[in-house]
Amino acid sequence: MFIVNYIKEVFGALKSLAVGLRRTMFYFTHHKEIITEQYPDNRATLKMSDRFKGEVVMPHDEKNEHRCTGCTACEVACPNGTIKIITKFEVNAEGKKKKAIDKFVYHLELCTMCNLCITACPSDAIKMAQTFEHSVFDRSHLTKVLNKPDSKIMEGVE
Amino acid sequence: MVEEIGTTADGDLIINVGPQHPATHGVLHLVITLNGETIKKVEPHLGYIHRSIEKMCESLSYRQFIYVTSRMDYLSSHINNHGCALLVEKAMQIEVPARAQAIRVLLDELTRIASHELWWGAMAMDLGAFTPFFHAFREREMINEIMEDTCGARLTMNYILPGGVLEDIHPDFVKKTKEFIALFKRKVDEYFELLTGNIIFQNRMKGVGILSAEDAISFGCSGPTLRGSGISCDVRKHYPYEIYSQLQFEEVLETGCDSLARYLVRLREMKQSIHIIEQLIDNIPEGDFQAKTKAVLKLPKGEFYQRVETARGEFGIYVVSEGGTTPYRIKFRSPGFSNLSALDHMARGSKIGDLVAMMGTLDLVIPDIDR
Numbered sequence: 001m002f003i004v005n006y007i008k009e010v011f012g013a014l015k016s017l018a019v020g021l022r023r024t025m026f027y028f029t030h031h032k033e034i035i036t037e038q039y040p041d042n043r044a045t046l047k048m049s050d051r052f053k054g055e056v057v058m059p060h061d062e063k064n065e066h067r068c069t070g071c072t073a074c075e076v077a078c079p080n081g082t083i084k085i086i087t088k089f090e091v092n093a094e095g096k097k098k099k100a101i102d103k104f105v106y107h108l109e110l111c112t113m114c115n116l117c118i119t120a121c122p123s124d125a126i127k128m129a130q131t132f133e134h135s136v137f138d139r140s141h142l143t144k145v146l147n148k149p150d151s152k153i154m155e156g157v158e
Numbered sequence: 159m160v161e162e163i164g165t166t167a168d169g170d171l172i173i174n175v176g177p178q179h180p181a182t183h184g185v186l187h188l189v190i191t192l193n194g195e196t197i198k199k200v201e202p203h204l205g206y207i208h209r210s211i212e213k214m215c216e217s218l219s220y221r222q223f224i225y226v227t228s229r230m231d232y233l234s235s236h237i238n239n240h241g242c243a244l245l246v247e248k249a250m251q252i253e254v255p256a257r258a259q260a261i262r263v264l265l266d267e268l269t270r271i272a273s274h275e276l277w278w279g280a281m282a283m284d285l286g287a288f289t290p291f292f293h294a295f296r297e298r299e300m301i302n303e304i305m306e307d308t309c310g311a312r313l314t315m316n317y318i319l320p321g322g323v324l325e326d327i328h329p330d331f332v333k334k335t336k337e338f339i340a341l342f343k344r345k346v347d348e349y350f351e352l353l354t355g356n357i358i359f360q361n362r363m364k365g366v367g368i369l370s371a372e373d374a375i376s377f378g379c380s381g382p383t384l385r386g387s388g389i390s391c392d393v394r395k396h397y398p399y400e401i402y403s404q405l406q407f408e409e410v411l412e413t414g415c416d417s418l419a420r421y422l423v424r425l426r427e428m429k430q431s432i433h434i435i436e437q438l439i440d441n442i443p444e445g446d447f448q449a450k451t452k453a454v455l456k457l458p459k460g461e462f463y464q465r466v467e468t469a470r471g472e473f474g475i476y477v478v479s480e481g482g483t484t485p486y487r488i489k490f491r492s493p494g495f496s497n498l499s500a501l502d503h504m505a506r507g508s509k510i511g512d513l514v515a516m517m518g519t520l521d522l523v524i525p526d527i528d529r
Binding site: 013 | 308
């Protein structure tokens, strides 16, 4: 009886291996079932999803104007101290002093892409960009100023 | 505390597994006392990835502290976020719109499938089977793409806010999820075919790492680890949150108490998750995805506790509030920590080769253990 059981066990084991191997052979002969992205060779065609949180950017229009009023709502909302807004006073055409941003400093190395700054912004001045290749040789390159030089606030944004 | 190297007075060998051993997931350091090949004692050493998350949370507001919990159990980050949001909503009595609830539950279950898939591949790789890893990651990639479309991230979602979700679901969400379910149903059977029946796998799993029901309870195990010992403990059934009480699903129980039982619980749980998604995917209610909340969230004075069922077990958040904008004290009950404490008991007396199999079926995520 021992011998019979032993032989049964051996053949059962061989069968179980064959079942698993059948799966492997299926994929060996069905190349279309395999999905591999050839990164970085496909960089030209690779497109991230619209909502992908890559980094915070400040969109500017063609007149080099942005929508940031410098209210620091994003700075308060950020859990890591990623954003630092440096403000200045501008004198407008009527001679009134008005607060405006001097520098919108963004530390990408501290950012966790939690999206809280974008939800906090009352004037839709910042948004998430879909970039993902962030590696640089020096970490000082990761500290960015988001507003472009000589940019101004858009008309009508309070 | 044992010495970390050398031999004991009895002539037993002390060896270290980790913290950078490729067979462990993450930086888990085990100091093992061996008599020949037999394990006498396993002592986990923690602290390599401690970030003092609980202390950090004390200085963050109730919107900000949610993102930190993604960094704990990163494989079920969405469910962790969910638990935190539920706690704030319970304390402040915010009514969450039905649409947001359905979206949350849908994404919870997708996260659970993704987490179990990664576990399945990684555990098979621990045992020396390399192919399952690729099979699992191929399907997991589809979930990741769904997550990327809707939440904007693949791992640390940060999609849930107190009062609802960040954005409405992506227009492609329903279509893509349906495609995934249709495909995944076939793939689960393929997983069984590829690995479960395999004789080598069976011999390495059956009767290995016995954890009796009494021991599992006394160590505070939860989730699939406890359900593998035959104890019904699903938070979704016993303390239903969101819309789980209206959904039809069965709690997966196995009575084997060994590694194979824990393995089967997780594989069968994937099928139950699909079942939940199928019920919801065509019935997402119309309406808002975010309730109106105040700009500054202030919890009333008192103590609050909320539990959710993550892929690894019961995740609990305990908050003591003084009525301010930040918590006075916060405590996370992570499932991995309690599950790991049972490892020593399971491993004693067994061979060192089986240790990796036991660790694999506990589904350990080290940042979750070491907060």
